[in-house]
Amino acid sequence: MTDVNFEELAKSVGKAIGRQRQQVGLTQEQVAEHLDIGMEAVSRMERGKVVPTVVRLAQLAQLFGCELADLLRETSNRPTEQSIVLSQQLAKLNAADREMVLEVVDKLVARLAP
Incomplete structure (x- = not known):
């Protein structure tokens, strides 16, 4: 079984979220408004301080117009x-x-x- 470094995984997912957000030209504030969460929550996700749930990842993928797998694939x-x-x-x-x-x-x- 492969050991998973959850801290590194969180950072990688956060970078993927930030990259996708920037590619579609959204600010963290716009993402926060769309998801009805605080801007600090978006910032914490992108910095890898908080790991988003699968549901939240699906919402982000829909907002960014990408596949859910795209957000995870970048971490592989x-x-x-x-x-x-x-x-x-x-x-x-x-x-x-x-x-x-x-x-x-x-x-x-x-x-x-x-």
Whole structure:
């Protein structure tokens, strides 16, 4: 069984929430208003001080227009999950920029791989 570092997990989920919020152009205050909670509660989630419930994560995903899995996928250290996150990021770029990113990634892998 894999040991889970809950503190790191909370921070990772918080970063994912913050990233998704910023991508859709919402402030913490707007998120708080939509969820009918205080702005400090949103801040605490994003800083990893509070772990949101599954229901709250589903509400956030709906607000951000993403899948619930997207908020959790960003916390995974599995290559398969990470590749999905990278794919979503690449999809935002035009063909030339995707090509450039792939070239950089190839160089980094060649340099860092044992």
